[in-house]
């Protein structure tokens with residue numbers, strides 16, 4: 001690459017080699033004030049001086065060199081997965097934006113490897129964040145003004161897509177356990193809470209069965225929802241260590257496979273997940289009725305996005321898996337909402 005540095009007046013009539021950034025703190029503006037290729041005119045000189053420019057760079061690329069914007073345009077389709085669109089480049093940077101609500105999914109090792117190259121940086125929201133349509137989920141920037149074509153080609157081969165998996169409209173059955181609720185001694189607090197969570201993810205609560213602390217009755221209620229075609233059955237209460245806590249046994253008796261029982265995160269450590277055919281059965285501890293957010297929330301996000309969590313992923317929930325109990329809950333903008 002050949003650079004020629006010119007005084008502003010000498011650059012009149014010549015095209016800019018790259019976007020020029022202006023930051024105006026008073027007006028709260030930051031952006032590309034002049035774009036690459038803009039022909040410098042007399043009228044621009046005062047603005048350029050106010051941006052601190054006394055010189056401009058002319059650039060001639062070598063045959064095996066790629067301009068920052070062109071490199072960004074080549075990397076964009078590599079990392080743009082399902083449910084994501086790219087915007088830019090501006091000032092050498094592209095942003096990835098969700099085209100619908102869903103769960104952010106990508107290979108962390110692929111992001112780490114792209115960032116190991118040194119010529120560009122990739123920054124993402126945490127993997128498995130729930131995101132909204134129009135939200136920025138990742139961005140990348142080419143660091144120097146031009147990069148070697150060979151490096152871009154290597155990244156084109158090794159880069160992996162960043163996806164936003166849409167939430168599926170699951171049909172959910174709710175089995176509420178506990179003698180005190182079945183007998184009307186206390187009012188159920190779980191039904192309305194779960195309905196809100198399910199509806200927020202685009203699903204439907206198809207019904208609620210309230211049963212006592214009886215293993216067979218709980219198993220029957222789960223089975224009935226599965227027979228009716230529920231995609232997901234959530235059971236609540238009776239998940240702990242008391243003599244009357246029979247929900248885990250009931251789930252076991254119905255399920256094909258128990259994926260986990262107990263997760264390294266709080267609140268909600270007594271969470272359980274099992275499968276029956278294509279359907280899932282969740283055992284949710286009673287803290288869900290008390291706390292704003294528990295492990296049930298990230299689990300529902302995964303299940304609605306069609307992600308079957310692996311044992312290793314669940315073990316990693318412990319990293320960042322302690323809820324801060326903020327005075328005003330900021331979920332999902334916290335480590336509790338999205339962990340490796």
Ligand SMILES: Nc1nc2c(c(=O)[nH]1)N[C@H]1C(S)=C(S)[C@@H](COP(=O)(O)OP(=O)(O)OC[C@H]3O[C@@H](n4cnc5c(N)ncnc54)[C@H](O)[C@@H]3O)O[C@H]1N2
Pocket residue numbers: 176177178180181186187188189190191236237238239240241242245268269270284285286287288289
């Ligand atoms: N010694 C130990 N104690 C506890 C452990 C433990 O490991 N050792 N685990 C704790 C955890 S973690 C949780 S969470 C709680 C609750 O566990 P359970 O799921 O077994 O909850 P229950 O015993 O069924 O009920 C507790 C409490 O919540 C009320 N409840 C239950 N369901 C509803 C509902 N649908 N609506 C309103 N209120 C409900 C229930 O009446 C009880 O008062 O245990 C810790 N303890």
Ligand code: MOO
Pocket residue numbers: 265266267268269270271285286287
């Ligand atoms: O399932 Mo329990 O919170 O960990 O309260």
